[in-house]
Amino acid sequence: MIEIVDTGPLNTIQDLGRPGYRDIGVTASGAMDPLALKIANLLVGNDQGAAAIEVQTFPFRLRLRETTVFAVTGGANAKIDGVVLPPWWTQTCDAGQVLELLPSPLAARAYVAFAGGVDVPIVMGSRSTSLRGAFGGIEGRALQKGDTLLLGEPIATVLPADGLGVVPPASALAEFFPVAADNTLLIRALPAGEHDLFGADGERFWSQSWKISSQSDRTGYRLSGEPVRPTAPVEMRSYGIVPGVVQVPPGGEPIVQMSDANTAGGYPKIAGVLDADLWRLGQARIGSRLRFVRSSHAEARTLDKVIAAYVEDVRNTAQMVGRALETMAGPKPAVRKGKNQ
Amino acid sequence: MSVVDFSDPATIAFLAAALQAAGVDGIEIIQPGRTLRIVTGRDAPGADPLVQILQSTSCAAKPDKVSAPMAGVFSSHHPASSAPPSQPPLKVAAGETLGFIGIGSILLPVKAVKPGVMTRRVAEDGSVVGYGDPLFEFEPRP
Numbered sequence: 001m002i003e004i005v006d007t008g009p010l011n012t013i014q015d016l017g018r019p020g021y022r023d024i025g026v027t028a029s030g031a032m033d034p035l036a037l038k039i040a041n042l043l044v045g046n047d048q049g050a051a052a053i054e055v056q057t058f059p060f061r062l063r064l065r066e067t068t069v070f071a072v073t074g075g076a077n078a079k080i081d082g083v084v085l086p087p088w089w090t091q092t093c094d095a096g097q098v099l100e101l102l103p104s105p106l107a108a109r110a111y112v113a114f115a116g117g118v119d120v121p122i123v124m125g126s127r128s129t130s131l132r133g134a135f136g137g138i139e140g141r142a143l144q145k146g147d148t149l150l151l152g153e154p155i156a157t158v159l160p161a162d163g164l165g166v167v168p169p170a171s172a173l174a175e176f177f178p179v180a181a182d183n184t185l186l187i188r189a190l191p192a193g194e195h196d197l198f199g200a201d202g203e204r205f206w207s208q209s210w211k212i213s214s215q216s217d218r219t220g221y222r223l224s225g226e227p228v229r230p231t232a233p234v235e236m237r238s239y240g241i242v243p244g245v246v247q248v249p250p251g252g253e254p255i256v257q258m259s260d261a262n263t264a265g266g267y268p269k270i271a272g273v274l275d276a277d278l279w280r281l282g283q284a285r286i287g288s289r290l291r292f293v294r295s296s297h298a299e300a301r302t303l304d305k306v307i308a309a310y311v312e313d314v315r316n317t318a319q320m321v322g323r324a325l326e327t328m329a330g331p332k333p334a335v336r337k338g339k340n341q
Numbered sequence: 342m343s344v345v346d347f348s349d350p351a352t353i354a355f356l357a358a359a360l361q362a363a364g365v366d367g368i369e370i371i372q373p374g375r376t377l378r379i380v381t382g383r384d385a386p387g388a389d390p391l392v393q394i395l396q397s398t399s400c401a402a403k404p405d406k407v408s409a410p411m412a413g414v415f416s417s418h419h420p421a422s423s424a425p426p427s428q429p430p431l432k433v434a435a436g437e438t439l440g441f442i443g444i445g446s447i448l449l450p451v452k453a454v455k456p457g458v459m460t461r462r463v464a465e466d467g468s469v470v471g472y473g474d475p476l477f478e479f480e481p482r483p
Contacts, residue, residue: 086419086438086450106421165441165448171420172446310446317445324411325449328472 001065002114004147005098008057010217013118013137013149014111014259016049018126022240022263029128029136032056032109032218032259032282035169035307036074036088040113042315043071043090043166045157050117051127053143055110056218060101062112064093069115069154072099073168075107075283091163106170107283115154132219132260158322166314169279169307176306177280180291184209185284188277188295188303189246194234194268198248201228205270209291210254216286218260223290227252230268238264244273246292256281276303347377348394357381357390371406372473405457407477410449413442415464415476420448429477431459439477442470457481 014037017030031037031054038048053062055076064070071090072078078085079100080093093099101110120127120137129137138147170177178186195202210223229252241247245257247267256273257265259282273281274295284290346352347370360368360381367380378393409415417440418426426440433439433453440462442449453459461478464470 083436086441086448087421160449162452163450165419165450167443167446167448168421313446317447321411321444321447321449328411 001151002068002149003063003065004143004145004149005061005063006145007055007060007143009142010057010131011053011055011060011143012129012131013051013120013143014054014128015051015126017128017259018124018136021124022242025263026124027130027132027260027263028243029126029130030259031111031128033074033107033111033279034282035279035311036109036111036283037113038311039088039166039169039314040071040073040090040111041117042311043073043088043159043164043318044069044113044115045155045159046113046115046117048311048315050113050152051120052111052113052118053149055101055112056108058101058103060110061098063098064095065148066095068093068151069157069159070099071113072101072110073113073166074110075104076101076110077104078102078110085163086165088168089163089165090159108285109283114151115157116152119150119152130260157319158326159318160322160325164318164321166318169310173306173310176303177277183289185280185288185290186293187281187290188274188299189244189271189292190274190295190297190300192245192269192272194230194236195270197230197232197234197268198228198270199231201230201252202270204228205254206292206294209289211289212284212286213253214286218258220258220261221256221281221284223254223256225253228254228270234268236266236268238266239269241265244275244278245269246271246273258282274300274303276300276307347372347375353377353379353392357392361390371475405479405481406463406475407439407451407453407459407479409442409464409470409472409474409476410451411442411444412471413444413449413469415451415466415468415470416441416443416448417462417466429459429461433457433459451476453479455481456483 014031017028019028037052040052041048041050069092073088081097123136134140205228208225210225213222213224215222241257241261243257243259243261247255247269249267357379370377380391435456437453438450440451458480459477460480464476
């Protein structure tokens with residue numbers, strides 16, 4: 001069991017979301033950075049889609065009520081009882097120890113996973129909190145000071161108690177996920193249905209840089225920059241929306257739909273962000289700049305494979321390293337214990 | 342995996358005989374916490390070889406070594422950190438992370454087991470190190 005000692009607003013329990021119910025108007029939800037969630041889970045021996053805590057406002061503090069294996073990934077500076085943890089790290093901690101997360105200048109959201117996963121009821125196949133729908137997670141709401149969370153039964157793993165981490169994907173996969181020299185995030189996207197109705201403005205959508213405005217959240221990012229408009233007014237029927245769809249409202253400043261995206265909308269859509277780049281967008285901070293880069297289906301497939309290979313390498317190598325260390329250390333008493341022991 | 346006990350007299354005698362038979366002057370075997378040095382007298386065949394065993398114990402004030410917990414690529418700083426690592430000598434607390442061993446995408450911490458001063462980095466950043474290779478020189482200070 002863990003206890004939330006301190007939290008900002010809008011920190012929630014998330015897993016990989018509940019896709020498959022958009023036809024009845026249910027937002028998928030799920031982690032804004034699914035890659036960080038998967039790695040955090042693999043580091044503590046969970047299934048990659050187990051429920052964890054998504055922290056996007058700081059400071060955040062939790063107390064462990066029993067010996068617990070946990071991992072912190074994504075953007076945060078984490079400390080255990082004041083001792084700094086390396087980024088993207090897993091460790092075993094004792095009952096009473098306090099994990100503190102402070103904001104990182106590099107990325108917006110952190111994920112805290114625990115061996116066994118956060119145990120809240122499954123709603124429509126997922127434990128993700130839907131704040132808009134007020135269901136999932138803890139009674140459909142954000143975490144509050146004083147909340148206690150139950151953990152599932154940990155799967156026995158051989159990860160070293162001394163701690164272990166991963167090379168963060170932004171470093172390990174830097175050649176595939178470029179950032180411009182001036183730190184502008186380069187986000188790959190494909191032109192969408194109404195792109196050609198924007199004429200010359202459609203080209204400027206790609207060439208100019210956009211700032212992520214303060215009106216951005218898990219539902220979508222509103223971008224600010226010189227407006228782009230269709231050459232003639234566009235009247236559209238409503239259509240289905242998924243995360244990554246870039247719409248242009250009449251004001252001309254685009255909106256990128258994110259994890260809590262509406263299920264339908266009617267603004268013209270100018271582009272769709274590649275799935276493989278959504279995790280980077282999920283980590284982009286308010287006030288930072290991005291530029292859209294015209295991509296291809298072939299590049300999208302390549303990037304999907306690059307991410308899958310990284311996740312697979314973390315899964316296999318972490319287990320291999322754990323087993324090798326255990327062999328070298330020789331027999332020892334078990335250090336892990338489940339909540340019922 | 343079996344670990345050879347280099348403090349065993351039988352092992353030392355076997356090694357010394359093998360060295361003499363091969364015409365090798367000497368050998369030095371460094372393990373975490375122990376160094377074995379055997380020097381055979383080429384000028385005096387048949388003479389007993391000189392055997393030295395240096396044992397570092399936990400209360401010793403002489404330099405200690407912090408060695409690699411596993412084979413991999415050594416790094417003195419985390420790949421995501423932009424700041425260069427501080428230069429030795431560095432005062433460190435017990436359990437403090439001194440560097441990392443990279444195995445694929447996985448990073449293993451290299452930690453100080455006791456408080457003291459890290460006096461020198463032995464391994465180069467980016468070099469491949471083996472299990473037990475010395476990475477840091479370290480003076481324990483209670």
